[in-house]
Amino acid sequence: MNEHHRRFFDPRSLSRQQQARIPIVAQIVGGLLTALLIAVILLAITSAAWAILYLIHTAP
Incomplete structure (x- = not known):
């Protein structure tokens, strides 16, 4: 490792990323x-379509 990598690499960041995993229950x-x-x-779209068809069918 060069000096630049050693200065800015934080090994604790790996454990922080592992702790940030979402539990299986939350998933x-x-x-x-x-x-x-x-x-x-989908139910809202279906009911709206049926309502429009009903209004068209019963229009005078």
Whole structure:
């Protein structure tokens, strides 16, 4: 190692990056919330489309 690398390299930064990992429970909860959000958005789009079709069908 040259002097520049030795002066600016912090070996503690590796352990800090390892501690910043998201736990598996948080990943599962995040995935479930994401799936729920996608399902709600799809239901909203579907209900809006059905409402528009209903209004077109029942228009005088």
